[in-house]
Amino acid sequence: MATVIAYLYASGINLRQCRGNVSHELLFSDSDELFYKVGEKKYLFIFQYGMVAFFGHSESEILATFKSLETAAKNRYETPFFDTISMSLNSSDDKVAFNHVSLKDADEEAIRLVMLNASQSVALERYAEVTEEMLGSTQQHTQYLEKRKARYRWKQAETIYR
Template identity: 35%
Template sequence: MLKVVSFQIADSIDIKQFKTAFTAEIYHEDSDELFYRMATQKFIYVFKYGIVCFLGYNEVESTAFIQVITPYCRNMQEERLNDEFDIETNANRYKLGYNKIELESADVESFRLIMLNVSQSVALDHYSQQTNILLEETNYHTQILEKKGKLDLSGINLKKYIGRTLNLKNRIAENLYIFDSPEETWEDENLNRLDIGLKKTFDLQSRFRTIQEGLGIVKENLELFKDLLQYRNSIVLEWIIIILIFVEVINLFIEKIFR
């Protein structure tokens, strides 16, 4: 029995720099990921969106590798999201379950495809967690608006809030490719069947849509908050203009009296 374990260790990994420093055998690479074959049934998959996935590694070995890659990570996660998946090879027939797959035979591409989908699932957990935090903040501010009839957000805090939302949306957009099927599945019927089955098992598309819907709700509220803030600022500006006009009138009045 082989075990796949995937960890969200950081917001991102500089895989270009890591590739230069880590000189193990690379089986597959592109600008977004590195797939290392360390032994016959031992593999490491590194993704630029902060995920490292292991196959055939125990906890001590995976921890040691994470320490090696840490200098190339940005914003390390204190609480690492992870997911596990078991692989049984030389099975009597192909069978895909909730957290286990049985394969009649397995090659490197099958292992890579399984590790890819497990890692995608962890990435979605991470983005879902971040989206829920934004939704909770949004709900808090809308409740304040309902109770007090006004926002408790200053212009600077609103800009920071908008920045966090846009940053998350951009990171998800950058990694949309993770939901595309690898080119190898286009030409191999067995790999294509495996990829489709894994995507259904991990419910990747549905979970991604949920994240998009959550971010859409946040965006709508941000537009409302921005409009309310602009209205509040315009009211303040109007009062400033009124006061300035009033001061000017008083000055003219005083000049006439003492002329």
């Protein structure tokens, strides 16, 4: 059994700079993401929007990777948001359950897709949290404006009837 761990590490990561900092075998890249093979059944997925996903890494390897990404990261989070998904490789059939995926044929592309989904899940959780904060702030501001408008109308009425 292996584990995918996805972290929202920073608000953004400079991928060009990452290419210079990460010395592993690059399997896939585009303008938004870098996918590396780190070793036998170990993968690293870096996204421009600040996500970093690991497959088969130890905690010390994850910390070392974060250290190497420090200069490429923009606005790092003190406590990164994260999620884990356990994976069973070479199982009898493909199954997806809550926080667990079983793959019959565990090739690099299948692992990459699980890592991508885990990363998007963490990002969506963070954006949902930000949206809730913004809605609360908007509601407070709306209530303030409504009270102020009511006072303004009352003053107008007093002026007219005097």
